Amino acid sequence: MSLDKPYKDIPGTTVFDAEQSRVGYHLNMFCMSLMKSANRERFKSNERAYLDEWPMSEEQKAAVMARDYNRMIALGGNIYFLAKLFATDGKSYQYAAALMTGMSQEDYAKMMLHGGRAPEGHSAGERRDG
Amino acid sequence: MAKVTAGVTTSHVPAIGAALDLGKSRDAYWAPLFRGFEFSKRWIEDNRPDVVLLVYNDHASAFSLEIIPTFAIGCAASFNPADEGWGARPVPVVQGHPELASHIAQSVIQQDFDLTIVNHMDVDHGLTVPLSLMFGQPQAWPCRVIPFAVNVVQYPPPSGNRCYQLGKAIRRAIDSFDGDLKVQIWGTGGMSHQLQGKRAGLINSEFDRRFLDRMVDDPEALTRISHLEYVRDAGSEGIELVMWLIMRGALNTKVDEIYRFYHVPASNTALGHMILENRS
Numbered sequence: 001m002s003l004d005k006p007y008k009d010i011p012g013t014t015v016f017d018a019e020q021s022r023v024g025y026h027l028n029m030f031c032m033s034l035m036k037s038a039n040r041e042r043f044k045s046n047e048r049a050y051l052d053e054w055p056m057s058e059e060q061k062a063a064v065m066a067r068d069y070n071r072m073i074a075l076g077g078n079i080y081f082l083a084k085l086f087a088t089d090g091k092s093y094q095y096a097a098a099l100m101t102g103m104s105q106e107d108y109a110k111m112m113l114h115g116g117r118a119p120e121g122h123s124a125g126e127r128r129d130g
Numbered sequence: 131m132a133k134v135t136a137g138v139t140t141s142h143v144p145a146i147g148a149a150l151d152l153g154k155s156r157d158a159y160w161a162p163l164f165r166g167f168e169f170s171k172r173w174i175e176d177n178r179p180d181v182v183l184l185v186y187n188d189h190a191s192a193f194s195l196e197i198i199p200t201f202a203i204g205c206a207a208s209f210n211p212a213d214e215g216w217g218a219r220p221v222p223v224v225q226g227h228p229e230l231a232s233h234i235a236q237s238v239i240q241q242d243f244d245l246t247i248v249n250h251m252d253v254d255h256g257l258t259v260p261l262s263l264m265f266g267q268p269q270a271w272p273c274r275v276i277p278f279a280v281n282v283v284q285y286p287p288p289s290g291n292r293c294y295q296l297g298k299a300i301r302r303a304i305d306s307f308d309g310d311l312k313v314q315i316w317g318t319g320g321m322s323h324q325l326q327g328k329r330a331g332l333i334n335s336e337f338d339r340r341f342l343d344r345m346v347d348d349p350e351a352l353t354r355i356s357h358l359e360y361v362r363d364a365g366s367e368g369i370e371l372v373m374w375l376i377m378r379g380a381l382n383t384k385v386d387e388i389y390r391f392y393h394v395p396a397s398n399t400a401l402g403h404m405i406l407e408n409r410s
Contacts, residue, residue, distance in 0.1 A: 006358050007285075007357070007358055007361050007362075010329075010361055010362055011328070011329060012327045012328030012329030012330075013324065013326070013327050013329050013361065013366050014326065014327055014366075015285045015361060015366060016283065016284055016285055017284070017285040017286070018284065018285075021195060021284050025195055028190070028194070028195050029194060029195060029196075031190075032190060032194045032195075034215055035191070035212075035213055035214065035215055036213075037213070037217070040215070069326075070327060070328070073326055073327060078190070078283060078284075079325045079326040079367075080189040080190040080283055081190045081194075081195075083189070083190070083214070083215065084190070084214070084215040085215075087214060087215030087216045088215055090216075092145060092148075092397070093144065093145065093325055093397060093398055094145070094397050094398055096325075097325055097326070097330035097331060097398050098330075100326060100327055100328065100330050101327075101328055101329075101330050101331060102328070108330075108331060111331055112331055112333075112394075112395035112397070112398065113395060115333055115335065115394055115395075116322075116331050116332060116333025116394060116395060116398075116400070117324075117329065117330075117331040117332045117333065118332075118333075118334070119332055119334045119337075119362065119363055119365075
């Protein structure tokens with residue numbers, strides 16, 4: 001009997017379930033390794049060589065090299081693990097979130113200041129809050 | 131006898147910790163947020179707990195994908211702040227309360243909640259940001275802290291109802307501890323936010339405000355919110371709100387709302403903060 005996964009229909013959202021976790025295991029564990037300063041240095045000095053130490057798919061490695069976070073999430077990445085990667089680059093959650101929405105960081109920050117994105121997926125406006 | 135005196139909830143956004151650590155708490159962006167905790171800092175000065183049982187989620191810091199415990203209780207004597215990729219936060223080491231933590235573990239497991247016992251782990255912003263918000267920047271945290279980690283990284287997290295019932299079991303455990311301790315339960319995380327994908331930046335103030343209202347007078351209604359509703363209405367990371375229900379389950383049915391603060395945005399997140407006291 002298959003599991004019911006109604007969350008698959010929510011637009012613009014990838015739920016990190018057991019299936020995604022299985023696909024993304026090595027991608028996420030690579031990210032986890034960046035919690036150690038020595039590993040961050042080694043990764044920064046030669047990204048490709050560092051990635052080749054991990055049994056990740058070529059697609060996953062390419063997505064990491066391109067810092068394509070939506071692609072990494074599609075390939076099993078989880079945002080809390082991917083956070084180690086953008087932290088290694090000196091970037092914030094807000095930087096990564098803006099990137100994934102396709103907005104400039106400035107426009108994204110402005111949207112958040114105006115109450116964020118309404119659940120329907122549109123910028124809030126009338127939901128302004130403070 | 132140990133006594134549960136109050137419950138506190140707050141979001142635990144990492145950027146809040148960074149703002150504080152980098153001396154930006156008076157900047158125009160952050161000042162309104164930190165002002166929202168001025169009352170709380172005075173309140174906790176007057177209502178100092180001996181121990182805080184702090185419910186939070188680990189953000190792939192202590193637990194990777196190697197081990198994913200649904201509920202984990204920290205029984206160690208101390209817990210170091212984690213290096214989350216940008217160096218550890220410059221905050222004090224967290225002092226645990228091994229005797230009370232072990233007592234809670236034993237009691238709660240005997241009440242059918244199978245906790246994972248952790249005797250060594252680092253604690254990340256999920257735990258240290260709430261401490262910073264409530265206590266500021268002291269040389270040492272002014273009370274003991276029992277870290278209580280809930281999996282909200284890999285779906286599905288525990289249900290809201292499971293969390294609420296667990297809170298009740300934790301309450302019974304604390305009530306039966308033979309030691310004169312004032313214990314607060316903190317539930318952290320939330321409120322509405324989504325950090326990933328095209329829908330990143332989601333905020334749902336209506337959902338959040340209704341949630342805050344019901345935390346006070348109808349928590350059982352909150353236990354019926356499904357995972358799907360959380361993800362759809364409060365964002366993929368808004369599901370962290372189930373952790374607030376552990377705190378609420380540990381309080382009396384009737385509580386007094388001492389304080390409430392709601393602020394948008396804290397980086398990508400709607401920040402919600404409450405102080406609830408047991409009605410005597």
